[in-house]
Amino acid sequence: ASVFAGIAQAPEDPILGVTVAFNKDPSPVKVNLGVGAYRTEEGKPLVLNVVRCAEQMLINDPSRYKEYLPITGLAEFNKLSAKLIFGADSPAIQENRVVTVQCLSGTGSLRVGGEFLAKHYHEHTIYIPTPTWGNHPKIFTLAGLTARTYRYYDPATRGLDFNGLVEDLSSAPLGSIVLLHACAHNPTGVDPTVDQWEKIRQLMRSKSLLPFFDSAYQGFASGSLDKDAQPVRMFVADGGELLMAQSYAKNMGLYGERVGALSIVCGSADVAVRVESQLKLVIRPMYSSPPLHGPSVVATILRDSEMFNEWTVELKAMADRIISMRQEYHIYMTSDGRISMAGLNMKNLPHLADAIHAAVTK
Numbered sequence: 001a002s003v004f005a006g007i008a009q010a011p012e013d014p015i016l017g018v019t020v021a022f023n024k025d026p027s028p029v030k031v032n033l034g035v036g037a038y039r040t041e042e043g044k045p046l047v048l049n050v051v052r053c054a055e056q057m058l059i060n061d062p063s064r065y066k067e068y069l070p071i072t073g074l075a076e077f078n079k080l081s082a083k084l085i086f087g088a089d090s091p092a093i094q095e096n097r098v099v100t101v102q103c104l105s106g107t108g109s110l111r112v113g114g115e116f117l118a119k120h121y122h123e124h125t126i127y128i129p130t131p132t133w134g135n136h137p138k139i140f141t142l143a144g145l146t147a148r149t150y151r152y153y154d155p156a157t158r159g160l161d162f163n164g165l166v167e168d169l170s171s172a173p174l175g176s177i178v179l180l181h182a183c184a185h186n187p188t189g190v191d192p193t194v195d196q197w198e199k200i201r202q203l204m205r206s207k208s209l210l211p212f213f214d215s216a217y218q219g220f221a222s223g224s225l226d227k228d229a230q231p232v233r234m235f236v237a238d239g240g241e242l243l244m245a246q247s248y249a250k251n252m253g254l255y256g257e258r259v260g261a262l263s264i265v266c267g268s269a270d271v272a273v274r275v276e277s278q279l280k281l282v283i284r285p286m287y288s289s290p291p292l293h294g295p296s297v298v299a300t301i302l303r304d305s306e307m308f309n310e311w312t313v314e315l316k317a318m319a320d321r322i323i324s325m326r327q328e329y330h331i332y333m334t335s336d337g338r339i340s341m342a343g344l345n346m347k348n349l350p351h352l353a354d355a356i357h358a359a360v361t362k
């Protein structure tokens, strides 16, 4: 007998559960298109060469201990992370208006930011795009916010539903929080143009909507770290406030190291000091302090211009390989991967098979 005997079996996570099923399948031809993790042309996971080098340097450094980090994480990592997303010349950084705390990858950054807002911000509604990464509504709801949606993707044009987005954000209550994918929107891959971002920025500022950027793919959309950060920098340049959740899972391939950062751009330096003090109160009872290895690797790479450059080259190679997989074969299907078997016939079947073959073996 168990006091837990009445517990129901929970469903597998819709994304991570696919990997569980994949790992159980003994077939040599199996393909895992579930989890968002980079794979090489040979289908293998990749540890970047620059990451291997940084790890070697850390291992060989006898002055390194395994002491606890402060609640807010590794200070140098936080500074470099803010610089990476907001730009080296960011006025907000120079004016000490940016607070950055190291968090458990992108997910942890979103959660800490969400709990901070639930405790200290006057409006508890957060607007998330439809569709969005499946974890978003769960993270923010558990953080104490109320998730609502705004229109984002238009299946008819396979593009952005810009009018729907504008309509929905225009009718959001003043001061609502709005979750924005900084680039490489998950799951559609559709991003606003620079012009559209500018209109979104003006609309949001005019209604005092608070931007909460999720940057899980900086460098993956265009191959350039700076280009992918441009929308975020437009919002910082107007002097307004925002939240930023950064992840190094994809762009440095540090998935399992759980390394990320939450930045809050504040209106003034003294507000930033108080915001930081309250972030510590969110983090301390949640996990006390963050891990040491991942941010040490990131800081080693970001502080050294040669290693930084090597990273940008390896990052661009990953981005280019993904971009080249998107080539057109005149095959039309919904973005969720569903195909109508009735659309196939003995004439077009070989073309479909060849196209899928070419796309996955190129």
Ligand code: PMP
Pocket: 036, 104, 105, 106, 107, 108, 133, 181, 186, 214, 216, 247, 248, 249, 255, 260
């Ligand atoms: N945001 C988005 C849009 C994502 O796609 C992901 C990862 N799939 C994350 C955040 C968080 O990932 P992680 O916690 O591994 O950094």
